[in-house]
Amino acid sequence: MHYSPFPITVKRAQGAHIVDVDGHQYQDFLGEYTAGLYGHSHSKITQALTRTLSDGLTFGSPTEQEGRLGALICERFPAVERLRFCNSGTEANVLALSSARAHTGRTDIMVVDGSYHGGVLSFAGDNPLNAPFPTHRIPFNDLETATETINRVGRRLAALIIEPMIGAGGCIPADADFLKGLREATEAVGALLIFDEVMTSRHGPSGLHGMYGLRPDLVTFGKYLGGGMSFGAFGGRADILDRFDPSRPDAWPHAGTFNNNVFSMTAGFVGLSEVYTPEVAEAFFAQGERCREKLAESLSALQLPVHVTGMGSMMALHFGLKAPRAPYSPPPGYSDLYELVHLKMMTKGQFYARRGMINLSLPVTDSMFKDFASDLIATLDLCSEAILKTVGP
Template sequence: MTTTDVEAELRELLALAERRYVAGNPRSERRFREAGAVLPGGNTRTSLYYAPFPVTFVAGEGQFLTDLDGHRYVDLLGEYSAGLYGHSDPRVLAAVRRVLDEGLSYGGPNNYEVELARTITERFSSVELLRFTNSGTEANLFAIGTARAVTGRSKVLVFESGYHGGVLSFRGEAPLNAPYPYLVCDYNDVPGTLAAIQRHRDDLAAVILEPMLGGGGAVPATAEFVRTIREATARHGVVLIVDEVMTSRLAPGGLQERLGVVPDLTTFGKYLGAGFSFGAFGGDRRLMERFDPSVPGSLSHPGTFNNNTVTMAAGLVGLREVFTPEAVGELNARGDRLRDRLNALFAEFGVAVQATGVGSILGLHFQRSPIVSGRDIDPAPDKRALLHIELMLRGFYIARRGYLALPLPVTDADLASFVDAVGDVVATHRRVLR
C-alpha cells in the first residue's frame, strides 16, 4: 500500500468508527447540541472536546464512569491526573460530608489548612513554606511572579511543548498566554539550555520546568538535563521552578525526588485537592517568607477560595490516608507494568505505536522513532482519533491525545482487559498502523 492508500483507508476507518459512536450516543449528542446554545463550542474546557462530540457523564463510582446513554467505562484518564482517588473513595467522601455539616466559607483561617500544609512539607522535602491557590495555573503564575519580584529580573525560560496552565502553554500558538518575556528552549537539550541561561543570566528571573512533559506527551526529562539546569540556575542566581502539578504523584516526594534535584520553588495542583479545585506553590524559606504579611514590604497573595474548607479537608485525608507512600509505589509500579505490556504488544503486532511516560502517567504515540522532546512527536491526529473512539466503543476512557493517568481504584484485571482491548484495536487496524 502506498502512503496515499494508507491515509485514505485510515480516514474511511475513522469515519466508520465515528458513525458507530454517533449511533450509540444519541442522548449525549442531543445534550452537546443544546450546550452549544449557551457555551461556545458546547463546552467550557477546551481539553474535553473531541469530534464528533464528547459524551456527557452522569455518574462516577470507583474507577468507573457512566454516560447519559447508559454506557459504562473504565476511567483510565483520571481527570487528567486530578482524579487520582477515583470517583467515590469513602474516606474522602466522609471528610467532605463532615465539612458540609460544619460550614463552607468562613472568611478566616480554619483547622484544615495548617495540617494540609504540614503534610505537604513533610512529603516534599524541598518545600519549607507554601501558599495555597485554586489551580495549578495560579500556582505557576504566582511562582513566576515571586521569582521576578525577588530577583528584580524579568525573563522566564520555558520549554517547547511545556504546559503550566491555560495561560502558560507552549504547545503551538498561545495568544492568551500571560505576557512575560519568554525564552523558549528545546526539552532535554542540555547544550542549548545552558547557552540560553548563560546568555541571559543578568535578566533571567526563572526557569520553569516539568520533570516530565505532561500535556506535551508524557515525555520524561533526563536526569542529566534536570541536574545540569539546577547547577546552572544556582550558579547565576536564577530561581528554578519545578512544576509538579502532574508529576508529584510519581514518587512519594515527587519526580524531583527520583531525579535527585532540589528546586527553589515547586508548584502543585490536580489530585492534591482530592477532586476539588486546588493549587499550591512553595519552597525555599528565603523566597516564601516574602509572603509574611506581618513584615513590611511583603508580597500580597489574596484569593477568596485559597483555603476553602472542602478542599483543605479532602486534600488532607487524601494525602494522609489514601495516597500513602506505599500506595504511591504500588500505583506507579502498576503503571510501569502496563507500559511494558503495551510496548510488548505493539512490538508483537509490528505496528508503529509506543507508550511513553513514568509510573502511572502514560502517553501513546504513533511512531517507532525515539521521543525525547515534544518536537519529536508525530501528531497523527487521525490515528489518535481512531484509537480513542475504538477504545470508548470497547468501554475504556482515555484522552483523545493518547494520555492516561491511572486512578488508584483501577485493578490489575481492569488493565488486563484494557491491554486486550488495545490488542483488538491494533489487530483490527494493523494495516494502517504499520
C-alpha cells in the first residue's frame, strides 16, 4: 500500500470510485485486494450496519447474526461441514494449521514456495516474522516434485496449505490435475489438505474447491465474506471442527473478543444472502473471464513482453518473455517498469496495485473495464522503449 514517492491517501469512496485528499478521483481496480468485492458503501450493507448500531456493539456472547452467517457459508461451500469465526485471513490460516497439527499429532507443514498466507505465513524468501512451524516447500504446478516431497516428509506432515489460485504472487491458477494429485498424495500419508480460499472463495457460487469438485479437509476464508468489515473463518470436516465444541471435556480452546462481532456477522450475511447470491457469483466470474480475455487480446496485439494471468474477477499484469506459471517475484530491474506504468495510470485516474494486481468489484461495468484497458494499452505503448530495453523483444 506504500507507493513511492508517496502513497495516495484516500478521503472517501463510493461504488467503484475513490477520491484522495487532494480531490483526485480514480476508478478503483484494486478492490481492497479482493476484500472490496461489494464496492464502497453498498447501500444494503450500510443500511444493515446502521440498524445494527442501535442494538449494541459487542456482547461477549453468541448472537443470531453469527448463526445465520455460519449456516449460509456451510450451505454455499461444499467442504465446510462446521465453521469457526476469527478476525482475518491470516488468523484463519494460522488456526487451520494449528488445528491440523493438533488433530494429527504431527509437527510439520508444507507450503508452495513463494506463496503468501498472511503476514506471519509469507514464503517468498525468508520472512523473520513467520510463525515457527517446521516448514517444507514445494514448487507450484509440479506434481511429481510435490508428491516426492510429501512422501519424503511422510508421517511427520500434518498439513499442506495451498491457494487453488495464487493471489499475492501474481494471480496464477493451479492446474486442476495438480490440486487433485495433492489431494491424493496427502491422503496417502495421512496429512490434511488445506485450501486457502481467503481470496478465491469469490470465484463462482462455491469457491474454487467447489468449482473443481475437490474436498479439502479444511478451508480458510476472509476478505469480502465480512461484507467489508474485518473477517476471518476456517471450516471443514466435522470430526476436526467438533474438537472445538465447548461441551466436550477435552475441547480445544479458541477465544477471541471480536470473533463474532455483530458488524462483520451482519455485513457478511447481508452481502452473501442479498447481494452476492450464487447467480450473481456465477455471472461475476463470467464477467471477469470476459474482461481478462479481451485484455489479453489487446496485449497480444501490442506485441510487447507483457502478459495477464488470473481467473474470474482477479488478474495480474506481468512483464516478461512469457507468462509465469508459479508465484512470481519480478527481477529487481523490473520494479521501475511496474512503478512507471502504475504512476502513469494514476494520472489517468486508474487505481490498481503497483505489483500489477487488478480486482473487479460488483459496481465495475464492462464499459469501465474497457476504459481501464484502453488507458493501460496506451500507457504501455508510451512506455514501450523502456519495456523492451528492460525485458527484451
